[in-house]
Amino acid sequence: MIMGRSPKTPNDELDKFLLRMPDGLRDRIKAVADENNRSMNAEIVATLETIYPPKSMDVKLLAEFLDSLVGFSDDEGYAAYIATVNDAFAKTKHHWTVDPAWDGVVKFYPYATKEKSDKKD
Structure with missing residues (x-):
């Protein structure tokens, strides 16, 4: 470990994406995430996984x-x-x-x- 740096976590290995949202969308996502007992990130990922499923066949x-x-x-x-x-x-x-x-x-x-x-x- 380099002095002053914390060790890498699994989250450091994930793709990150900065997103600009129209007014009010963040609040709507937050409300749905709360209803589903998820973080906003988990709610967004779940929604994207539903809309963009992996290209595979059962x-x-x-x-x-x-x-x-x-x-x-x-x-x-x-x-x-x-x-x-x-x-x-x-x-x-x-x-x-x-x-x-x-x-x-x-x-x-x-x-x-x-x-x-x-x-x-």
Whole structure:
């Protein structure tokens, strides 16, 4: 330890961000934080985590989806199902595209369409 300096704490390792807020917003955040028994910082972080979730996919949900691909007896029904899945993905904040190949391999294109991914190659 250097003389005159305190040891680093875990908070020293976190990203810090200075924020200017419009009049009254700080008071509204404080009121909600008090209702939720949180600090203002914890309330802001919880709100941001809700609005900006990590870009990931629930593994259990993915396994259920892959199980749902098994058992189609006709290509037309299978193609219609994949189209429905892709339409559902397109309506969410998680823009995945599913592309099943003839050999049974299912490719996922996160946050892009297959065509956009192919153009990058």
